[in-house]
Amino acid sequence: MANILVVDDDEIFRIYLVTVLQKAGYTVLEAENGQAALDLVGTMKIDLIITDIFMPKMDGIDLLAAVLAEHPNARMIAISGGYKAMNSKLTLEMAQSFGALEIITKPFHAETVLQKVQSALATLT
Template sequence: MAHILVVDDDPDILALLSEILQQSGHTLDVAENGNEALHILSQTPVALLITDIFMPEIDGIDLIANLLREYPQLPIIAMSGGYRAMNPQLTLRMASMFGAQEIISKPLLTSMVQQAVERTLQRTAKNNWP
């Protein structure tokens, strides 16, 4: 299976995604913000990155933009539940425009996460990444 980096500032979301992904046979690293994610990526190759959009320090949109420069072929799944008055679908469409291959709305459903990960990894395998 794949090594995945999950980025979210909510420990409950990190725990949920860790459980879902490990049950599916994946290994993973977790980061609480974009800075931590960039540090992990500089040390550890991953096959997929899943990131929240609204986080402290470096948010998901800035992280995605940074990743497109440094790791242009790294597949990305963006997730969001929105923020204050911001609609989560609008936020996720922005992430898609910035380069996320898949988008997931919170609250997360196990089947949605598994399907998005599998679709992304299948597309990635066809393109020989990583």
């Protein structure tokens, strides 16, 4: 099964997402911000990164750009919704234009996440 890195500064949300993915059979790593995630990406095999956009230290857009600069075939999903709804939607669209394979708006159902994860991993060889 795939290794997934969940990046979110909201611990409760991160635990929820990790639990959903683990119950689906995925191996899940977690990081509380983009910088911590970037440190993991350099040392571990990660098949998919699911990142929040608005976080301290390094936000999801900067993480997306940094990961894709070093690993152009990296698979990433961007999540947001905690900030003003309109800014969140525009930021997610920007993340997709930067290379996020999927975008998810908070709040969401577990089934939505699992469908987006399956879609993003579909091209995994």
